[in-house]
Amino acid sequence: MRLLKYVARRLLVLPVQLLIVSLIVFVLVRQMPGDPTFLYTGPFATTDRVAEVRRQLGLDEPLHVQYVRYLDRIAHGDFGLSMRTSQPVVADIRQRLPGTMELILYSVVLSVAIGVPLGVYTAIRDKGILNRLVFLYGMTAGALPDFWFALIAIFLFFYTLDWLPGPMGRLDLMLAKPADITGLYTIDSLLTGNWAALASASAQLALPVLTLVFIYMSLVLKNTRSAMEDMLRSDFVLYARAAGLSRMMQWRYALRNAMPPVITVTGILTWFLLGGAVLVETVFAWGGLGQYAVQSVVNSDYAALQAVVLLSAVFTMAVFLVVDLAYFVIDPRIK
Amino acid sequence: MADLTLDLPRRTATTDFVAFARGRPGFLFGLAVVALSVLLAVFGPLIGPYPTETALPGQPLQPPSWRHPMGTDVSNMDILSRVIAAPRIDLTIALVSTAIAFVVGVLLGVVSGFFGGGRGVPRLMSEGIMRGADIIQAFPVFIFALALVGFRGPGTENVVAALAFLNVPYFLRITRGAVLQVRERPFVEAQRCAGNSELRIAFVHVMPNALTPPLANLSPTIGFSILLTSGLSFVGAGVPVPTPEWGSMIAIGASNMMTGQWWTALFPGLVLGLTILGYALVGDGLKEYLDPVNKR
Amino acid sequence: MAPLLDIGALGVDLATAGGSRRIVDDLSLRVGQRESVGIVGESGSGKTILIRAVLGLLDPPLAVAGGSIAFDGRELVGLDERRFREIRGRDIALTTPEPRKHLNPLLTVGRQIANVIRAHRDVAHAAAAEEAIGLLRAVGIPDPERRMAAYPHELSGGMCQRVIIAMALAHRTRLLLVDEPTAGLDVTISRQILDLMHQLAESHGTALVLVSRDLGVVAHYCRRVAVMYAGRIVEDASVAAFFERPVHPYSRQLLRAAVAARDGAARERRSSALLPPAETGCAFRLRCPVAVAECAATAPPLAPLAGAAGHAARCLRAAAIAAGEIAA
Numbered sequence A: 001m002r003l004l005k006y007v008a009r010r011l012l013v014l015p016v017q018l019l020i021v022s023l024i025v026f027v028l029v030r031q032m033p034g035d036p037t038f039l040y041t042g043p044f045a046t047t048d049r050v051a052e053v054r055r056q057l058g059l060d061e062p063l064h065v066q067y068v069r070y071l072d073r074i075a076h077g078d079f080g081l082s083m084r085t086s087q088p089v090v091a092d093i094r095q096r097l098p099g100t101m102e103l104i105l106y107s108v109v110l111s112v113a114i115g116v117p118l119g120v121y122t123a124i125r126d127k128g129i130l131n132r133l134v135f136l137y138g139m140t141a142g143a144l145p146d147f148w149f150a151l152i153a154i155f156l157f158f159y160t161l162d163w164l165p166g167p168m169g170r171l172d173l174m175l176a177k178p179a180d181i182t183g184l185y186t187i188d189s190l191l192t193g194n195w196a197a198l199a200s201a202s203a204q205l206a207l208p209v210l211t212l213v214f215i216y217m218s219l220v221l222k223n224t225r226s227a228m229e230d231m232l233r234s235d236f237v238l239y240a241r242a243a244g245l246s247r248m249m250q251w252r253y254a255l256r257n258a259m260p261p262v263i264t265v266t267g268i269l270t271w272f273l274l275g276g277a278v279l280v281e282t283v284f285a286w287g288g289l290g291q292y293a294v295q296s297v298v299n300s301d302y303a304a305l306q307a308v309v310l311l312s313a314v315f316t317m318a319v320f321l322v323v324d325l326a327y328f329v330i331d332p333r334i335k
Numbered sequence B: 001m002a003d004l005t006l007d008l009p010r011r012t013a014t015t016d017f018v019a020f021a022r023g024r025p026g027f028l029f030g031l032a033v034v035a036l037s038v039l040l041a042v043f044g045p046l047i048g049p050y051p052t053e054t055a056l057p058g059q060p061l062q063p064p065s066w067r068h069p070m071g072t073d074v075s076n077m078d079i080l081s082r083v084i085a086a087p088r089i090d091l092t093i094a095l096v097s098t099a100i101a102f103v104v105g106v107l108l109g110v111v112s113g114f115f116g117g118g119r120g121v122p123r124l125m126s127e128g129i130m131r132g133a134d135i136i137q138a139f140p141v142f143i144f145a146l147a148l149v150g151f152r153g154p155g156t157e158n159v160v161a162a163l164a165f166l167n168v169p170y171f172l173r174i175t176r177g178a179v180l181q182v183r184e185r186p187f188v189e190a191q192r193c194a195g196n197s198e199l200r201i202a203f204v205h206v207m208p209n210a211l212t213p214p215l216a217n218l219s220p221t222i223g224f225s226i227l228l229t230s231g232l233s234f235v236g237a238g239v240p241v242p243t244p245e246w247g248s249m250i251a252i253g254a255s256n257m258m259t260g261q262w263w264t265a266l267f268p269g270l271v272l273g274l275t276i277l278g279y280a281l282v283g284d285g286l287k288e289y290l291d292p293v294n295k296r
Numbered sequence C: 001m002a003p004l005l006d007i008g009a010l011g012v013d014l015a016t017a018g019g020s021r022r023i024v025d026d027l028s029l030r031v032g033q034r035e036s037v038g039i040v041g042e043s044g045s046g047k048t049i050l051i052r053a054v055l056g057l058l059d060p061p062l063a064v065a066g067g068s069i070a071f072d073g074r075e076l077v078g079l080d081e082r083r084f085r086e087i088r089g090r091d092i093a094l095t096t097p098e099p100r101k102h103l104n105p106l107l108t109v110g111r112q113i114a115n116v117i118r119a120h121r122d123v124a125h126a127a128a129a130e131e132a133i134g135l136l137r138a139v140g141i142p143d144p145e146r147r148m149a150a151y152p153h154e155l156s157g158g159m160c161q162r163v164i165i166a167m168a169l170a171h172r173t174r175l176l177l178v179d180e181p182t183a184g185l186d187v188t189i190s191r192q193i194l195d196l197m198h199q200l201a202e203s204h205g206t207a208l209v210l211v212s213r214d215l216g217v218v219a220h221y222c223r224r225v226a227v228m229y230a231g232r233i234v235e236d237a238s239v240a241a242f243f244e245r246p247v248h249p250y251s252r253q254l255l256r257a258a259v260a261a262r263d264g265a266a267r268e269r270r271s272s273a274l275l276p277p278a279e280t281g282c283a284f285r286l287r288c289p290v291a292v293a294e295c296a297a298t299a300p301p302l303a304p305l306a307g308a309a310g311h312a313a314r315c316l317r318a319a320a321i322a323a324g325e326i327a328a
């Protein structure tokens, strides 16, 4: 009941946020130098033709009318045509979104699955060689460029050792795509029992996920460790100890209280990964949204770029909404 | 009471700092990196053994050797010379954009922190500033940077503008946090009683006392900006080739990595990573140094 | 009868960058079965550290440095963590100032009490919860069934303190260490809490060590009082003797200040009250009105007073003061 109310209240704010985000993107698009009409007409069009296209594009209207129209179009899922692929942008995105989701999903899950236990462990045992290694790792990983690390990983594991396939997309080119259920190749191939595709999709995922996890897990690890350290030093853990509770129970008290910051950092991690995926996707020719964004920028494909930016903001808001909900569930103090 | 003499060792800011730095190898390393990067930004393009933007005659993709300690790239440019020359553009972009973000962020942070929680127009302004920061941060950093550069067109000034814009909310929040604390101190009320105007108090009396946190964050932000610049350049949306820049050098070497010419991307990335690490370590060290808890 | 708790020449060190600092020094204290002893002393005198030392709760940079703590004949200094765990909560319990900060904010108080019960007895969750309800009722929390599901932030400070007391009494504790039970509570609530503690301790036959800065509280609830200054006990006496005839100059100052506070008299302002304890000789000498040159040379031991059984003071001039020869 409490939760429902909270969700309702949060969802009420969402449209406002969306409106503002769309406004930002709208303004962003008007940053373009020159007159976008010529992108459609070519530089040598007659003045009549130019005026006609301007009218078609609605560029002759006042700005606020343009904005309302723009809102109306995106509300109907119309993001225009991509000039590069000549497809509706929405279709392009639908095709590419699952690739990015798959990449981010595995990276987040692994970062949390490794980073949290490691952070907790190093907080509990504050000595030893593992702690020194983890400290060094935490310090350096965040400073390394992910796209560079990806290349090094390719050189090592593909070129030198030949353990993993090269950076050629999400699936072996000789294989057919698995049936489209969720769009995530690993899951779809698992569901349909398509083992060849599963093996290939997993192998293709290995290096980009390794890269993202290596670079961004340090965020989870460091925050978990410091949250856990703080909690282990807290008065209530001291009191639990004074009351004769076992070590295990003391750790559980601390861990539960360290969860809210860990959840926050998981949200931030997801947000970071969305950005990080752009570069890593480019290195691995992943064919996801990130690579799409880069191609749009390089080819001045504004309709596509605009849609990706908007989508990334919506995704961010969704992530932080989930974070807030999780927080709310865990911490009874939040009203 | 006569036998109570305060007998403290003489301490000056310099000896203090030296003593602090001496026990911290990471901090020292960071300081060295920062100093070196600044030197290279000034002299780098002049001291490399080979030209930085023109191909050398002969075989391309030479592995590291005495003549070319970092090898040569696919157009047979000397990688070492280019790596040394790169700080000029990378550091310039990072410094200028961070400086702009710092000034704007601190000013906005003072306004939003000092007038936050009040009433009337100042309060609206304060709220508006914060919501604006929220919105900017609703976009994933790199995608937003990409979009800004994408819509405004490539070019160094646009990279600077994008990074400056993205870093404003960061300084804004830090400054605001500090201002919220400073404005509760008694001296602020004293200035008010002395008849100073609110604006004057905010900028003349509160701001100088709230600068420590944003200052301590300058260095890591510069590092982060270098990282973003190189990322943008890597995908061709930043500094155009053939200007020596770490990210675009890595991009040039990218396809060679898959065919075994590891030196092409390894060295620029390694230097880039060390530089970012150095700036981050300086930030960590300064934060610790400036933290009053650590001062006895 | 052997004392329940027998602390002998206990020292606690604080390790710092420039060597170690004595926080508790040469501290001896006995607490008999069912006895109630008050410990008074200004902020920073080491009361909390002493209590934590008894429970083996000192972590680096703090550490016991010599001396002994015998509980019921068993030496606690050097006991390993696992053994200590069996004693904590079961034989020796603790209550703290700022009770809300000492409760787990994300767990219902019922669950926390049940966890304490289950720490030493192998009972099922449901049975422990049932027992917890009984404890909540015993500490005077109305509607205990409903309060079981409350989180600490939903309870007042006084209620939280009662929850802490419930946890401290979850087992047949022999010794209850009470640290500043009334800090942050208003006077009436403080009274209720103290009365409750006292009455429960009496009925359980639990010995009490009551740390407080409030001499009145100690006078009311304790049979004996020990005054701490700079990590040492400077006077140890029965409550009656202490309030009638305090010997140590520091005790006298405390008492005068307390009386002045009670009578609402203007606070005695002494710049000397700001002076730190002296490093050599008697720690109090810089603030002492009757200090002599000798006080700087030797640190006096805690010595029994001639002719007053059970009364000891750590002052070179104690005999003279007790005899009324000098006015301190």
Ligand SMILES: Nc1ncnc2c1ncn2[C@@H]1O[C@H](COP(=O)(O)OP(=O)(O)OP(=O)(O)O)[C@@H](O)[C@H]1O
Pocket: C014, C023, C041, C042, C043, C044, C045, C046, C047, C048, C049, C050, C061, C062, C213
């Ligand atoms: N964790 C710690 N680290 C370093 N020093 C400490 C620590 N805990 C206590 N001390 C020092 O030990 C001395 C005694 O502290 P303690 O908390 O026992 O005082 P107290 O008598 O309980 O005071 P109060 O009445 O304020 O509670 C103080 O000087 C304090 O600075």
Ligand SMILES: [Mg+2]
Pocket: C047, C048, C049, C179, C180
């Ligand atoms: Mg205390």
